[in-house]
Amino acid sequence: xxxxxxxxxxxxxxxxxxxxxxxxxxxxxxxxxxxxxxxxxxxxxxxxxxxxxxxxxxxxxxxxxxxxxxxxxxxxxxxxxxxxxxxxxxxxxxxxxxxxxxxxxxxxxxxxxxxxxxxxxxxxxxxxxxxxxxxxxxxxxxxxxxxxxxxxxxxxxxxxxxxxxxxxxxxxxxxxxxxxxxxxxxxxxxxxxxxxxxxxxxxxxxxxxxxxxxxxxxxxxxxxxxxxxxxxxxxxxxxxxxxxxxxxxxxxxxxxxxxxxxxxxxxxxxxxxxxxxxxxxxxxxxxxxxxxxxxxxxxxxxxxxxxxxxxxxxxxxxxxxxxxxxxxxxxxxxxxxxxxxxxxxxxxxxxxxxxxxxxxxxxxxxxxxxxxxxxxxxxxxxxxxxxxxxxxxxxxxxxxxxxxxxxxxxxxxxxxxxxxxxxxxxxxxxxxxxxx
Ligand SMILES: [Zn+2]
Numbered sequence: 432x433x434x435x436x437x438x439x440x441x442x443x444x445x446x447x448x449x450x451x452x453x454x455x456x457x458x459x460x461x462x463x464x465x466x467x468x469x470x471x472x473x474x475x476x477x478x479x480x481x482x483x484x485x486x487x488x489x490x491x492x493x494x495x496x497x498x499x500x501x502x503x504x505x506x507x508x509x510x511x512x513x514x515x516x517x518x519x520x521x522x523x524x525x526x527x528x529x530x531x532x533x534x535x536x537x538x539x540x541x542x543x544x545x546x547x548x549x550x551x552x553x554x555x556x557x558x559x560x561x562x563x564x565x566x567x568x569x570x571x572x573x574x575x576x577x578x579x580x581x582x583x584x585x586x587x588x589x590x591x592x593x594x595x596x597x598x599x600x601x602x603x604x605x606x607x608x609x610x611x612x613x614x615x616x617x618x619x620x621x622x623x624x625x626x627x628x629x630x631x632x633x634x635x636x637x638x639x640x641x642x643x644x645x646x647x648x649x650x651x652x653x654x655x656x657x658x659x660x661x662x663x664x665x666x667x668x669x670x671x672x673x674x675x676x677x678x679x680x681x682x683x684x685x686x687x688x689x690x691x692x693x694x695x696x697x698x699x700x701x702x703x704x705x706x707x708x709x710x711x712x713x714x715x716x717x718x719x720x721x722x723x724x725x726x727x728x729x730x731x732x733x734x735x736x737x738x739x740x741x742x743x744x745x746x747x748x749x750x751x752x753x754x755x756x757x758x759x760x761x762x763x764x765x766x767x768x769x770x771x772x773x774x775x776x777x778x779x780x781x782x783x784x785x786x787x788x789x790x791x792x793x794x795x796x797x798x799x800x801x802x803x804x805x806x807x808x809x810x811x812x813x814x815x816x817x818x819x820x821x822x823x824x825x826x827x828x829x830x831x832x833x834x835x836x837x838x839x840x841x842x843x844x845x846x847x848x849x850x851x852x853x854x855x856x857x858x859x860x861x862x863x864x865x866x867x
């Protein structure tokens with residue numbers, strides 16, 4: 432029986448269905464549901480999952496070893512770090528050498544010249560891809576320091592409303608740190624806080640320690656006054672290991688912080704000696720800092736050295752952070768722009784490419800959680816992505832019976848949203864026919 436046919440047969444009515452699937456054991460929320468059920472050596476558990484009115488109504492273990500299900504069920508994913516506003520701008524702002532500095536120059540030039548139609552194109556194309564690939568929520572940083580920043584946010588608010596049944600959107604205002612001290616910065620911060628969005632910024636070397644300390648202190652205080660969370664690009668670099676993080680921890684030692692702070696990238700921290708990594712990771716855990724590791728863009732941009740291949744690459748020390756109790760998720764970051772030319776808002780693709788870079792394994796709980804439950808936690812989503820009775824029927828079904836095949840063979844995929852199977856992805860031509 433082929434995959435499509437199988438899916439057709441098991442759908443009994445809208446928002447309801449029943450399917451035999453393999454589910455990662457570490458994503459099963461209630462151990463009672465799988466008592467006595469075998470788990471294969473890749474951590475997959477054979478289950479019958481039934482749902483009604485968009486919610487899981489029952490989960491039963493399957494114990495017939497001769498009938499192993501042919502599909503893997505995963506929760507719809509949360510993308511913890513994207514840049515929807517500049518996705519697919521590569522043709523306008525290419526960066527053929529691939530360096531951080533050249534990416535920044537191309538980004539700034541394009542940002543000044545970008546039209547609102549081009550912004551809409553980037554965001555809509557990204558959301559369409561993300562939706563059909565099985566993403567349910569996205570936190571996106573938005574360049575917000577130009578003259579059109581407020582009207583860009585108006586436009587994004589409309590897009591957020593239009594998409595809210597399909598993808599939950601969270602925005603982070605990405606600006607130079609000292610922008611938050613200006614009049615325009617304070618206005619923007621109020622708006623961001625009212626929306627429940629986040630304040631952002633960038634700390635990357637070389638920077639003036641005193642000025643950066645003051646700007647960051649101001650940001651943390653402003654965010655606390657407004658009860659608004661922060662997500663900053665920090666230490667996306669191969670030099671000055673963890674210099675930005677050290678400043679942040681120094682500040683958090685001096686202020687009462689009540690908001691959630693996410694450190695995106697944190698790449699250069701991985702270059703420190705183990706003892707220093709461990710000390711910093713413990714302080715991060717004490718301060719409840721979250722981390723989004725971004726292996727794809729880090730591998731592409733950082734540590735380039737002419738025609739010699741750098742073997743030691745900057746990347747957030749994911750295992751050591753997890754060991755200290757820091758929540759770490761993995762994000763996709765840039766898509767087809769001056770910072771990273773590849774990628775496509777596909778969470779399975781993200782796993783397949785970043786797992787080898789970061790030594791994460793899908794059959795380990797802490798290897799899978801950065802892509803699933805940790806990302807949901809970081810975005811404060813109502814559902815953490817674990818599968819149990821009462822959970823939303825929001826799934827991806829992969830036509831595969833093992834992780835190795837699923838991540839190697841581009842299996843067919845079905846996406847279930849609120850209990851209903853999505854139709855196929857619109858034809859590629861339709862999505863690409865805009866020629867920005
Ligand atoms: Zn980013």
